[in-house]
Amino acid sequence: MELFEILTSAAFWAAAIRIASPLIFATMGELICERAGVLNLGIEGIMVAGAFAGWIAVWAGMPLWGGVSVAFMVGMGLGGIHSILSVPFGLSQHVVGIGLTLLATSATFYTYRVMLPEVSTPPKIDAFQPFPIPILSDIPFFGPALFQQTALTYLAFILVGVVSFTLYRTPLGLAVRAAGESPAAVAAQGLSVTAIRMGAVMVGSGCMAVGGAFLTMSAFDSFFFDMVNGRGWICIALVVFGAWRPGKALFGAILFAAFDALQIRLQQTGIGAVVPYQVFLMMPYILSILALIAMSRRAEVPAALMVPFNKGER
C-alpha cells in the first residue's frame, strides 16, 4: 500500500527525473563514443572533472551556463587525450580508459587542493533553480513531475532528441554509426575513420562532463570528492541496457533512477527499519549488473566496438 502511494506521487517521479538527469547526459556521451567504435572507460573520471570544472568556474564568477560550457570543454579535452591514444595509436581501450579515469580524478583532486588549500567544507554556489515551464507545469501530475525541473534537466532531454536525430537522420550520424560497424566501408567512401572516431569521443566526453556538472550545479550546489560514486560505470551498463539506442537508453536511465528514488523512499518506511541501509545503497549497482545480464542475450553490440582501425593494415 505504501509502495502504491509512493509510485503514484508526482514528487517521486520528479525526484526520479532529477536523479536520471546526470545519467542521461553521461549515457548519451558514452553511447556516442561506442556507436563510433570506442569504449570510453574514462567516463567516471571525466564526470568527476566535469563536476569540479563547472562548479569552480561558477564559484570563480562565471555565469551558470558559462560553467556548463567550461565543464563541456574540460570533457572535450580529456576525451581528446583518450581519442589520441585509442584511435590513431589504437591502444587498448580498457587500459587507456582506466588510465584516463585515474588521471582525471587525481588531477581534479589535486586542482581542488591547490585552489582551495585551507577550506574544510567546500564553498557553495548559486546553483540552477527549478524553472517551471509555463502552462505545461500546471498539468496535474505530469506538470510537477516533468516540467518543474531545472534548465539542465530539460537540456538532458533535448540532448537525447539531438543525439537520436543526428545518429539516424543525418549523414554525420550515418558516418558515426558506420565507423562503429564497418570502418573499412567508411574509409572506402573517402572519409577519415580516425577523424570521425576522435570527434565522437571528444563530443561524447563533453556530454559526460556536463553530466558530472549536473551534480554540482543542479542536484547539489557544491563539490565533494566521492560525488560521482560509480555513476560513470552505471552509465556504461545503461548503454548496454539501452541496446546502444538513445531512446531505449533514456528509458533505461529513467527506470534506473526510479528504482534509485524508490530505495531512498523505502529507507524511510517500515522496511528501512529492518533492512540495513547498505542494502538499499547497493541496489543501483546490483540493478546495473542485472540489467547487463538481462540484455546479454539480445545485445546488438556495434560490430567494430573496441577494434582499432589502421588503414591499409587489416
Add this chain to the structure above:
Amino acid sequence: MRLEPIANPSLTRRLTLPALAIVATIVIASLLALIAGGNPFAVLGQIIIGAFGSKFALLETLNRATPLIFTGLAIAVAFRAKLWNIGAEAQLYAGAVMVAVLGTGALQLPAPLLLTIMALAAMMAGAFLLLVPALLKTRLGVDEVVTTLLFNFIFLLFVSYLLEGPLKDPMGMGWPKSAHLIPEARLPRIVDGLRLHWGFALALIAAVVVWVIDAKTTLGFEMRAVGQNAEAARFAGIPVTKVILKTALLSGGLAALAGFSEVAGLKGSLTLDLSPGFGYTGIVVAMLALLHPLGVVVAALFVAAIFVGADSMSRAIGVPSYLADIMLATALLFMVLAILLTKFRVRRD
C-alpha cells in the same frame, strides 16, 4: 597517420622510449608542482628522500609495496589472459573479511596453522568474488569490466554492513571496525623491532610462484594463448572457458592475499579505509611491469616509493600528495604509448 610494424626493434629503441615516458612524467609532475607553488627540484628531491632517505622511510616503502605486489600480480595474471579484472579492490576486501572472521578468536589454533587456514580462506573468498563475473563473461558474454567495477561498490557496502553489524568490535567505541586479531593470527615481523612483516616475503614468494606458473607450466602457456587470440587458442584445442575460469580463480586469490597481508601483517583489524585504492593502483603496477610477474615487484616498489615519498613531500612542502596519483596515471598512459612505439613506426599517409 598510420602505424607500420617494425620487424626487429633495436635495443636502443626498446630502452629509449620507456625512458622517455618516465622523463615526460617527471616533466609534467614538475610543471604541476610549479603551479602549486613548489620548487620542482625540491618537490622531486623530497619525494626521493621521503621514500628512501632513512631506514624508516625505506621500510615504509616496502610495507606499502606489499599489497601492491599482490594486486599487481592479480591484475597481471588476469590481463595476460585478457580477463579485465578491475575488481581487485573488492577481492582484497574479501580476503580481509575472511581474516577478520577467522582471526579474531573464532578459531583457536597454533599460529602457523591458523595463518595458513586464514590465507587459504582469504584466497578462496577472493577467487569466488572474481569467479562470478568470469562466469557471467563465459556463460552470458557480460563484459567483466563493468561487473567487476560494480562489484567493488557492492562489496565495500557489504563490508560497511559487516563492520556495523556482525563483525563490529564491541570495544570499538562505536567506530565501524572489527575486533583486533588474536596474537596467533598476526603475521610476525621479519626482523624484531623493524616494522616489516612476513607479508612482504610472502608477496615475493607469490611473484616467483606466478612467474613459474606463467613461464613453466601448461596453464601459463594456455593463459597467454587465450590472451593473444582466444579464437586461435580454441582452434588449437585449448579449453578457453576453463582457462579463463582458472585465471579468474588465480587472480582473485592473489588480490585477496593483499587483504590478508594488510590485516594480518600491518593493521591487525579490519576497517573501511584498509585500502586507499590498492586494487586500482595494481592496474598501474601491472601495466608498468608489462604484465611480467617479476617486473610487478619492481613496479610495485617504484609505485610505493612515489606514494610514500609524496606523502612526506606533502607534509614538508605543502604540494598536495595527489601529485603521486597524477604521476602514476601519466606514467601509465605514456608507458603504454612508449611500448607501442617500440613495435610500430608512425607513418604519414
